[in-house]
Amino acid sequence: MTMTAAAVAERPEDQHDQTMRVARHLAAFKNIETIPLPALNGLVKQMDILRQTSLLQAPGAQRDGMCVRLPSGVGKSTAARTLVQSVARRAGLPVEQSPVLLVTLDIEETVSLWSAVLRALGDPYWDVGYPKNLMKRAIKLLAKRRVEMIIVDEFNHSVDRGQARLLMNTIKEILNAGIAPVVVMGTDEEIERLPKNNAFERRMVHAPRIGPLEWGKPTDEVNWRGFLQGLDQGIVDANILAARSGLGTKKLAEALCEACGGIIGYAHWVVQDALTEVLMRGGTSIERLDLALSVNRLYVKFELFEQVNAVAHLS
CATH class of the missing domain: 3.40.50.300 (P-loop containing nucleotide triphosphate hydrolases)
Structure with missing residues (x-):
């Protein structure tokens, strides 16, 4: 018996459906166009x-x-x-x-x-x-x-x-x-x-230097926040999440800059890791706790055990 479109839409998401959905959204995240910093x-x-x-x-x-x-x-x-x-x-x-x-x-x-x-x-x-x-x-x-x-x-x-x-x-x-x-x-x-x-x-x-970025330098702050805001907007534009997560807000951006040592590649990894957790639970936005846990995983990945997780200490 063939299921109707309505029945398919109402069917609960099984494990295969979930992995396909998460994989599709992560692929879309990886395809977000290069942010022109x-x-x-x-x-x-x-x-x-x-x-x-x-x-x-x-x-x-x-x-x-x-x-x-x-x-x-x-x-x-x-x-x-x-x-x-x-x-x-x-x-x-x-x-x-x-x-x-x-x-x-x-x-x-x-x-x-x-x-x-x-x-x-x-x-x-x-x-x-x-x-x-x-x-x-x-x-x-x-x-x-x-x-x-x-x-x-x-x-x-x-x-x-x-x-x-x-x-x-x-x-x-x-x-x-x-x-x-x-x-x-x-x-x-x-x-x-x-x-x-x-x-x-x-x-x-000669080749110019381009980083790491330092919080406290106005131009570096603009670049860092612009990168996070670009990722945030890109996630919405790609229909991965319905609304922005405020990644580029000043306090969170500063904490991420400190936690990631001003390296945008680290911040990109943290956002992707946190986004994966949000997609797995069917969440609607990336929360500060998601980012804090992802920073911890970043430190384990790169053996940065002396680094302070500034995101976890945000008030």
Whole structure:
């Protein structure tokens, strides 16, 4: 017997229904568009200057690079995605065809930079072939796609895999050949462990710092509250929750800034974790207690056992 639409709507939510609903809403949360924070604009602008300078140089002339050494979670990857999206939009292209190519190095694999570039370009055989053939295919596809800049994210993983020197030399070759400017991004404590390579370092221009944000600095407070307000509104716009949760209110924002050390990546994790709990119980908003418990879980996750949970101490 077929159930009517009304009967389906009245049927109590079972475990499968709940997990599907929560998963759907979490996927929507993860798809919230990048929040354009002024704090990230300096890095985005400097990368774009590097790209546009390259476009005005003669073909084959040596290009400059940039090494972005910043703590984890401050917004390096967000700045990279922002540039990828904005350049694609200005060129009238879909993001996947952006003239800025974002290449990510995974922590558990050992591949050449050329293989990683081919994978980012969508080559199904990115890991097949001798090194010189991989290089030739990558250069050909970069030219065909008209790539104007390459951003290598998670470059610090090369330190753990012992591939740093090889990857640094490959980047130097790309710059020397005038193929495209290259930006490498990684956590400062691991990038500092890169082997000494004067030829690589000479080709790197200055990269501005973008965090952590500090409460008490007016511009940082604006950025921090803007980030939380953007997430809050994004949750409503995506129909995840019906109303805003007041994440950007001054007292709560200050407590979250202190608890998360001014790192927006930590705050994003806390909000997602708290949102998961709200969705699991069928709640209508993220409460302060949800956030306080999520901060505790953040500390366990990153072993920050000496950090004070300012959200839990809000009056």
